[in-house]
Amino acid sequence: MPRIDWLAIAPEVVVATALLVVLAVDLFLPRERKYYVAALAVVGTTLAMVPVILMAVSGDSYSMFDGSYVVDDFALVLKGVFLVAGYLVLLISVSYIESDRYYQGEYYLLLLSSLLGSMVLTSARDLVVLFVALELTTGPLFLLAGWRKGDLRSNEASLKFFIIGVLSTGLMLYGMSLLFGLTGELSFEGIREAISSAGIASEPVLGLAVLLILVGFGFKVSAVPFHFWAPDTYQGSPPPVTAYLSVSSKLAGFVAMLAVIYLALPAVTDFWGPALWMMAAVSMTVANLSALRQSHLIRLLAYSSVAQAGFMLVPFAGGAIAPDGLSEGLGATVIYLVIYAVMNLGAFAVVIAGGRRIGSYEIADWRGLGSYSPRQGVMLAVFFLSLAGLPPLAGWFAKFVMFRAVLISTGPAGVWLAVIAAVNAVVAFYYYARVVKSAWFDPAPDEIPEDTETGPTGPLSLAMGLALVVVLVVGVFPGLATFFGDAAAALVP
């Protein structure tokens, strides 16, 4: 019987319990009281924060099942981010799901399942746990994408996401099987030691294995050239699900990538360094150029999220070039992930709130939003300009650490990547600012859309308010984000 440390798995236990309670309670609630289920889910995610904070304060790290499942600072920081993201998405979902007349209980059940998967993922330290957790994260998302059963676009979003999702899993698993064949190990530590002791770091088959695994993760984080599912799935899914997808699926892919690359394959930089350099450069450029000609807000945000994935990959490439840039690169990526999660959810919250009032996601229909709804107009400006990286909003600091991580490397490769990223940051500013310009400087339409919201609006406003506070506070006091980055960077051996 393996020893189980109950405090270490308490966050997962709480979320799993909440999930089962939601499933059971949903059966007994009459139709008009179904929103109680949402309250239970919110309570569950809030309670799960308690053990995370307790462990973070005590500063211990826990290792279980022969080191396959480890709760250290890296895991705790990312568990916290996933929980906050889940909490915000639950708040964003309430009024939308309430008004949609679909099965509410199952929605929260699937959302919590996916959250549980991502939380386990942060602690995974071997390929089996990593694989199972990654599937638990994405499996429910396939179903959530097709949530609006009668809507053909939602069906299409779901099937496209599913096919790409299983394809990426297949490629990743084949890479893992090759990695196992070369090393005879499945734990990250074992693989790292086997690679260095057998001296196979430049073996071509190892390169193939690493590339296949990276392609698998590339689909999950929707980096170019593996991004083509993202715009369609984002547009077709219900907007709250899109908000969760754009944060959770991407974060899960990045967490898996961070753990595998920095723990199992730090010696194989010859293979993953150039591959990630290319992926970062192409993601930023292609996605930003595509975003320029989007007229649909959610598709714009989809391409923006692909471009942001490119920015997040930049520190990886920087770490591969510099001899001891690994921990700097890891810290920078984690800081970027934390800030991205909050500001992107904020942006989606505003788009959902505005979309319900205006009834359209075409940017042209949003003209004059600032004149008839100043509150939403201000929120829109804050989150979009934060995504663009304008100081003093949190986004600038994410970009700043990203540039710092790539510029510590000496040599032309790092400088070139920084130049490409800088040009892209300017291009990105243009399309984010275009939305803000439409909302503030274009004249309002003759018929101002009435506020016809009948459901509860409190949760959505609360989500926007929380995200707004975080974006402003982190932007002015970036030391807060650095603290998370430094804590997580301790992962690098």
Added chain:
Amino acid sequence: MILNQFLILAALLFCMGIYGLLVRRNAVMVLLSVELMLAAVNINLVALEAFWQTAEALGQILAVFIITIAAAEVGIGLAIILLIFRNRRSANVDELNLMRW
């Protein structure tokens, strides 16, 4: 011990799976192609486990997990395909073109 034959078989199966996934038009056949890819991975893992003889039978453990999760995934996939078939009387992947660029 024979190892290469198994690895070659797995590589061939894997390539067939990818080929099928890219060219098949019926969604159910696409799903079957995915199963081929996962079967290839399992053959790889079991053969390599026989080669390494690890103390914890790591390769077989991963293979069992893959079989289980593949079953769950087919469940999800068939549910989505049924839904699409019900809404548009066809499970043809090519016809899913409501959203482009």
